[in-house]
């Protein structure tokens with residue numbers, strides 16, 4: 001062993017407390033089997049807890065996470081001859097000896113003697129290495145210090161004083177995902193992370209805000225109000241663009257623009273992703289392209305407005321499309337497009353350029369859907385429409401930069417909810433979202449997908465998701481999906497299935513040194529303040545404590 | 554040797570695995586089944602620790618004749634039991650030894666010599682010796698002995714040599730050691746464990 005004082009400096013003084021147990025079995029891929037010291041009460045341990053394993057031979061330290069806890073017996077006979085439950089002496093003798101407890105531990109990181117920071121494991125500790133519960137100090141060292149690029153996202157379970165920090169640069173570098181059942185805190189943790197990204201200035205974000213969760217004043221089910229990103233960053237770092245002025249006004253949102261999309265700006269590709277939502281068959285979807293070629297930019301108006309009947313008739317007579325197909329397309333578009341107030345005949349608000357400019361100077365844009373958020377087709381249409389065009393601008397800008405004819409576009413994170421609607425296997429192969437996920441950060445654009453049903457997302461896309469923040473999931477297929485492409489993480493399933501129903505998440509991947517279960521940071525006054533928000537003349541803020549007291553002392 | 558141990562007899566036969574001792578009969582000095590004793594070895598430089606597993610009194614002509622009588626006078630009985638020609642014999646299993654470094658739980662390097670003195674072990678030494686439990690394995694390995702009874706009795710006696718408040722903990726610890734050794738045979742294990750608790 002080289003310099004033990006160096007190790008001490010890193011890990012704190014040597015442990016002298018009793019180990020939890022010793023390593024008996026295991027492999028790098030399947031994790032370690034640890035026999036629990038009978039003096040420890042198994043009930044005091046929990047899946048998801050951190051442990052430190054001190055190699056018996058080299059003294060190297062491994063970090064791991066408890067992924068399962070089991071009861072065992074040295075002989076299968078115990079099942080057939082259990083001791084008399086009233087004989088406490090017998091029970092005491094048996095427990096810890098003939099009957100014992102085992103922990104399953106997934107080793108995650110190791111500290112080579114010559115390194116000063118944890119690195120992924122390439123080996124496992126030797127037989128009989130002692131395993132200890134990690135101290136707050138151990139864990140804090142693994143997750144590093146909070147700084148401009150490392151964002152405090154929450155605390156490990158049972159360690160309220162330790163911060164888990166997300167490496168934001170790595171977080172935005174690849175597409176990432178936030179998963180969990182409805183009501184588990186996806187929107188809250190997403191908003192928290194977005195605030196971190198915005199504050200860091202590492203990327204602009206474009207947020208397709210389906211349920212008015214991000215921009216301005218969010219109310220939870222109990223009526224409590226939380227601040228939106230536009231309020232946290234009132235200095236212009238966040239713009240809100242609404243699709244539904246009336247609703248936004250009624251909610252008292254401040255917004256910076258209104259998005260309308262002109263019929264003439266819609267292309268068949270924009271409608272194609274809606275095929276299943278509108279009930280368009282494959283033939284009908286294919287026919288959209290034909291109609292667009294024949295009718296030109298005004299194709300939507302011509303299909304919807306009787307004034308163009310003659311032209312439509314001509315197409316029919318050309319024999320290239322059958323009446324049934326054409327009629328179905330007209331009917332299905334008719335049932336959707338005119339109901340969407342943000343879709344307007346002629347040209348729209350040409351807001352794409354405006355949004356692109358904002359993103360490019362580092363302003364994040366929340367696209368507030370208002371009541372249209374309840375219409376999935378509207379959400380899919382707008383997200384697809386804008387993303388296609390903004391991505392095209394990024395590709396253009398990036399190519400100019402590659403030819404030294406312009407500046408690199410600023411990194412962009414596009415946030416979509418109900419992501420499986422954009423990325424399910426039947427569409428992911430040919431949609432813009434599938435492309436973005438697959439091309440990684442080639443054009444400085446990545447996705448942050450928020451979804452309660454990750455099993456609906458195409459496998460290949462899922463495997464490209466760099467960082468996964470997962471709240472409680474209980475569907476087996478969804479759990480499997482979240483771990484796809486993650487080596488050795490299957491043991492974490494147990495951890496995932498046991499999260500609290502709210503405000504707890506398993507974070508794994510690119511932006512954290514090792515998988516970690518956190519209680520996510522409270523989204524409250526303290527958070528607002530940490531984001532730099534000045535509370536002094538904010539009437540919506542909580543009253544300073546003391547004012548509520550009837551008899552202040 | 555600290556304290557003054559009671560002499561219980563002299564060695565008549567021995568090997569490194571154990572020894573047989575004999576003595577004049579006297580009820581209160583009679584060794585007890587399962588108790589520990591020590592026999593001088595290596596010219597007094599060490600003691601072999603033995604665990605008493607058998608006590609026998611062989612018969613003689615006179616005893617057999619007396620036994621056949623309808624009524625044996627009291628003084629005859631006392632005489633026959635105390636002033637016997639044929640001594641009481643006890644057998645001990647070697648479970649360790651004591652030298653300048655203290656107790657060791659392994660076979661002694663040399664057996665005691667014939668006629669070496671055998672002493673009962675004083676409680677303090679018994680506690681000291683049984684603070685380790687490797688000797689249980691030596692008991693279990695002994696062929697043709699009432700091993701289970703011996704084990705339980707010896708542990709029970711070792712517990713009794715301890716202060717009241719330590720007995721429970723000792724028995725639990727010993728029980729666990731036995732469980733470790735006999736984990737494959739739960740029925741047997743359970744019998745021994747019950748034996749540990751008996752007659753307290």
Ligand SMILES: Nc1ncnc2c1ncn2[C@@H]1O[C@H](COP(=O)(O)OP(=O)(O)O)[C@@H](O)[C@H]1O
Nearest residue numbers: 181182183184185186187188220503521522523
């Ligand atoms: N970090 C947090 N701080 C405060 N409250 C939270 C936090 N996370 C979740 N909650 C509570 O849980 C509720 C559900 O969270 P939400 O993000 O809306 O769930 P989801 O988007 O998964 O349906 C919120 O309305 C809020 O009351």
Ligand SMILES: [Mg+2]
Nearest residue numbers: 183186187213
């Ligand atoms: Mg939500």
